[in-house]
Amino acid sequence: MNLDFATSAKAENPAELNDLEIAHVAYSADNIDIKYAHLALALSDNPDVRAFAQTMIRDHEAVNKAALELLDKLGAQAQDNFLSQTLNKNSEKIITDLAALRGAEFDRAYAANELAYHKAVNELVEHSFIPNIENEEVRALFKQGLEIFKVHEGHAEMMVKKLK
Numbered sequence: 001m002n003l004d005f006a007t008s009a010k011a012e013n014p015a016e017l018n019d020l021e022i023a024h025v026a027y028s029a030d031n032i033d034i035k036y037a038h039l040a041l042a043l044s045d046n047p048d049v050r051a052f053a054q055t056m057i058r059d060h061e062a063v064n065k066a067a068l069e070l071l072d073k074l075g076a077q078a079q080d081n082f083l084s085q086t087l088n089k090n091s092e093k094i095i096t097d098l099a100a101l102r103g104a105e106f107d108r109a110y111a112a113n114e115l116a117y118h119k120a121v122n123e124l125v126e127h128s129f130i131p132n133i134e135n136e137e138v139r140a141l142f143k144q145g146l147e148i149f150k151v152h153e154g155h156a157e158m159m160v161k162k163l164k
């Protein structure tokens with residue numbers, strides 16, 4: 001786990017979140033990757049980076065739409081929690097740092113962040129969320145999402161190598 005989630009409080013263990021909190025973390029994580037992608041489209045001229053960013057926007061918007069539809073069907077609302085807040089806070093600093101870069105420097109930093117971010121979130125989804133989700137339909141949606149996000153991780157890894 002690469003993100004700074006670690007805290008001593010038991011209440012702040014990702015594995016102890018309920019389904020609606022997990023849904024909120026996933027929704028927040030999707031929106032963060034969409035924000036990074038919009039920044040890349042605003043700042044990068046690199047065709048590979050731009051294509052990757054477009055894919056992130058398309059896929060994460062689609063997953064969030066499916067999640068909202070499922071929550072709606074279940075008559076439930078996602079619940080804000082410590083992990084969503086930590087992710088959002090971390091992303092604000094990353095966006096500030098990335099936004100100061102230009103050209104190849106931006107492209108490399110964006111690609112490295114996409115790789116690290118997908119790795120961390122995929123690990124969280126695979127090992128802390130999917131084994132603990134109680135609702136079958138919610139779990140199925142997370143399994144589908146994880147497959148897509150693993151493809152993103154592989155794609156990000158190639159992008160990092162190509163930009164070196």
Ligand SMILES: [Fe+2]
Pocket residue numbers: 033056060118149152
């Ligand atoms: Fe992604």
